[in-house]
Structures are given as C-alpha cells and as structure tokens.
Amino acid sequence: MAVQDIDQPQEMDLTGYHLHDLTDVVIPDDTKVLELMTNRLREIDERILSLTGLQRLSLRQNLLTDARQLSDSSFKASLHSLVLHDNQLTQIPLLAGYTALETLELSYNSISSLQPLTSLQSMNLEELYVANNAVQQIEAVQHLTNLRLLELGSNKIRQIQGLEPLQQLQELWLGQNRITQMSGLDQLTSLRRLSLQSNRLASMAGFEHCIHLEELYLSHNGISKLEGLERVVNLRVLDVSNNRVTEVEGLESLQCLRDLWLNDNQLPTLDSMEAPARAGALGSTLTCLYINGNPATAQDAENVKSRMLAAFPKLEQLDDSMVCH
Structure with a gap:
C-alpha cells in the first residue's frame, strides 16, 4: 500500500518509515515541507528534485553518500531549510542558486572541506551546522x-580564521577541535x-x-588564569571547569553572572573561592556554582x-545538589 500524507497535502512527514526508496510514495506536486528523517535512502528521488515550491527538505539520518543531485533541483528559489544531518556525505553539494536558504544542516557526516560553500550566495542564511565532520579549517x-x-x-580545526566579516554572528560553537589560541x-x-x-587553549586571551x-564555555582546556x-x-554563564585555574x-x-563552573581545577x-564575594562581586547574582574536584x-x-552559602547567599545549586535556604 502506498505511503501517503493524510493531514495536509503540502506537508509530508515520513519520519521513521525505514524506507529504502520512495517508489510506493505519492509525492504531491504542491508539497512545501518534506520530512524523510530516519529512513534508509541512498539517493534523492527525482520527483523531489522537480518540486518547484519546496520550502523545507529533511533527509536527516539516512544513507546518502552523495547529494550532488541537489545542484539541479527545481526548488532553488523557494527552499528555506535543508537538513542533511547524519548521513555519509564526504562533500558539501554545490548550492548555487539557493537564494532563499536560511538554515543548512550538515552535521554528522564525513565532510573534510567547507570550500563548496563558496557556491552558496544566499544572503538569507542565518544558521549553518557542520559539526562532527572532518573539517580542517x-x-x-x-x-x-x-x-x-x-x-x-x-x-x-586548528585556528580561528576568516570570520571577520560575520559581524551579525551571535553563536559560535567550536568545541572539540584542536585550537590553541583564541584569536x-x-x-x-x-x-x-x-x-x-x-x-x-592555554590562555583565555582573545575574546x-x-x-x-x-x-x-571553555571547559576541558589548559587554562591557568x-x-x-x-x-x-x-x-550570565561562565564555564571554565576541567582546567588548571589556581585563583578566582x-x-x-x-x-x-548566574552560573559559574569552576569544578576540577587547582x-x-x-x-580563593570566596575571593569574588570579598571583592563585592557575585554575591547578589550567582545562583549556580560548581566547585567540586578542586584541592580545596x-x-x-x-x-x-556553609562557606559558599555565606559568600553567595543567592545560590540555588551547589555542584550536583539543590540548595535549600
């Protein structure tokens, strides 16, 4: 029996059907949203590529090794969101002509270079995800x-570079790389x-x-100061846990500041932990403090x-425990 959308003709959600192909699926020509997450698709059906008004396409958690077909799609001018998260891609497809794209999700693949992104000229792109790949720069x-x-x-990635023009950037996530300087x-x-x-990182300098x-968030580095x-x-949140800090x-x-993570330092x-309070800082704002794993x-x-509550009377959480006043 054919798998069809039974709610709205413009929105198809085929998440979790474990489909190997879309042969038995009816894809209406006016489809605007197509969710194909958690299937077994190895290529993109030609009927999808011919949709002229598609706005969101999610192929998350499939078996795609090549997405070059997207370069010739009919929805370049209408697509707002493209999700290729968790496939087997080794290369970013060329996306010239995708002028409406706002979100591009490429995480959890085997991509080694961002260079193909030069083809993407969308001035609307606001979110780009390429985590858990093999990108080197x-x-x-x-x-x-x-x-x-x-x-x-x-x-x-070993170096922070080439970001100077991105002056609208509000979130930058570079955890679990090989960066030695915050430049x-x-x-x-x-x-x-x-x-x-x-x-x-051996130093916090640079931000x-x-x-x-x-x-x-700077945990699990070699910061001493x-x-x-x-x-x-x-x-509001400062995380310097699992470093080598010897003085607050x-x-x-x-x-x-509300959340301060100082656990697993030196x-x-x-x-030394009460130093901010003695300097007149954090006593009226700090609600979460992690300090376990220090020699102190x-x-x-x-x-x-008792000493931390005296120093920071607004605390609601100390390490893993909620504080009752």
Missing part, C-alpha cells in the same frame, strides 16, 4: 554575512554565545572585544556548603 563562509549561528564543533574574534562584537570546550557575550572578563559585563580573579565586573583553598573541596569538605 574555517573557510568559504566570509560571504555569508547574515549568519547568526555557526556550529563547527567536533572537527579538526580572530575581534570583529565579532555581536556574539552572545561562544564555545571552545575541549580544545588546546575581549566580544562585549555582548552572555555565555562563555581567568582573564579578559572586564568588558563582558552581560555574561577578575570577576568584579560580572554583575549579571584552587588550593576555600579562601577535598581538604575542607565539611565546610564547603
């Missing part, structure tokens, strides 16, 4: 000046979220011009809770 995105979100986590961020003054977790940052925080006065300093200007005493918490475990 940031390239071919300079012309995508309306990007709001760029996700390149879990790749093989190339000077022009990204609109950034709200920055993630460089699990890289090879000082990102003055609108609200969330900064907190620095560069004086101008990011809107920061430079937080005086963070009057909006803070020697509880005095091991040495004076029985006093950790």
Whole structure:
C-alpha cells in the first residue's frame, strides 16, 4: 500500500518509515515541507528534485553518500531549510542558486572541506551546522554575512580564521577541535554565545572585544588564569571547569553572572573561592556554582556548603545538589 500524507497535502512527514526508496510514495506536486528523517535512502528521488515550491527538505539520518543531485533541483528559489544531518556525505553539494536558504544542516557526516560553500550566495542564511565532520579549517563562509549561528564543533580545526566579516554572528560553537589560541574574534562584537570546550587553549586571551557575550564555555582546556572578563559585563554563564585555574580573579565586573563552573581545577583553598564575594562581586547574582574536584573541596569538605552559602547567599545549586535556604 502506498505511503501517503493524510493531514495536509503540502506537508509530508515520513519520519521513521525505514524506507529504502520512495517508489510506493505519492509525492504531491504542491508539497512545501518534506520530512524523510530516519529512513534508509541512498539517493534523492527525482520527483523531489522537480518540486518547484519546496520550502523545507529533511533527509536527516539516512544513507546518502552523495547529494550532488541537489545542484539541479527545481526548488532553488523557494527552499528555506535543508537538513542533511547524519548521513555519509564526504562533500558539501554545490548550492548555487539557493537564494532563499536560511538554515543548512550538515552535521554528522564525513565532510573534510567547507570550500563548496563558496557556491552558496544566499544572503538569507542565518544558521549553518557542520559539526562532527572532518573539517580542517574555517573557510568559504566570509560571504555569508547574515549568519547568526555557526556550529563547527567536533572537527579538526586548528585556528580561528576568516570570520571577520560575520559581524551579525551571535553563536559560535567550536568545541572539540584542536585550537590553541583564541584569536580572530575581534570583529565579532555581536556574539552572545561562544564555545571552545575541549580544545588546546592555554590562555583565555582573545575574546575581549566580544562585549555582548552572555555565555562563555571553555571547559576541558589548559587554562591557568581567568582573564579578559572586564568588558563582558552581560555574561550570565561562565564555564571554565576541567582546567588548571589556581585563583578566582577578575570577576568584579560580572554583575549579571548566574552560573559559574569552576569544578576540577587547582584552587588550593576555600579562601580563593570566596575571593569574588570579598571583592563585592557575585554575591547578589550567582545562583549556580560548581566547585567540586578542586584541592580545596577535598581538604575542607565539611565546610564547603556553609562557606559558599555565606559568600553567595543567592545560590540555588551547589555542584550536583539543590540548595535549600
């Protein structure tokens, strides 16, 4: 029996049917949204390519090894969202003519280069996801000046480069790469979220011009000193867990900070953790604090809770435990 959409002719959701092909599927010519997630498709049906008004195409979790067919589609001028997440692609398809594209999702493939993105001329693109691939350098995105979100986590990138024109960028995700320096961020003054977790950073220096940052994630690096925080006065979340920090300093200007992750560092005493409160910082704002895994918490475990609550009376969570006042 043919698999057909029974709700709205313009929207087809064939998620999870485990289809190997679409031979028995009726695809209406006026389809606007086509969801084909979690199937077994190895190629894109020619009837899909002929749809002139398609706005969203999701082929997430299939078995595509090649998406070059998309270069000759009939929906170039209408497609807003293209999802090719979790396939077996080794190359980004050429997307010349896709002028309406707003979201492009290419994560969890085997893509090694961003170079084919030079063909994409959509000034509407706001979100680009290429996480969990084998990308070696940031390239071919300079012309995508309306990007709001760029996700390149879990790749093989060693250097932050080529992002200067992306002055509308609000979220930059670069966790689990091979980056040694936080450089190339000077022009990204609109950034709200920055993630460089699990890289090879020895210093926090480099984000000082990102003055609108609200969330900064730097866990699992080799950072020994907190620095560069004086101008990011809107920061709400700071994660420097699993580093080599020995002193809590430079937080005086963070009057909006709510979440502070300092666990698994090298803070020697509880005095060092109370330093922000003594400097008049965080006492009225901090609601979540992670400090376990430091020498200080091991040495004076029985006093950790009482002293932290005295220093930061607004705490609602201390490590893994909710705080009852």
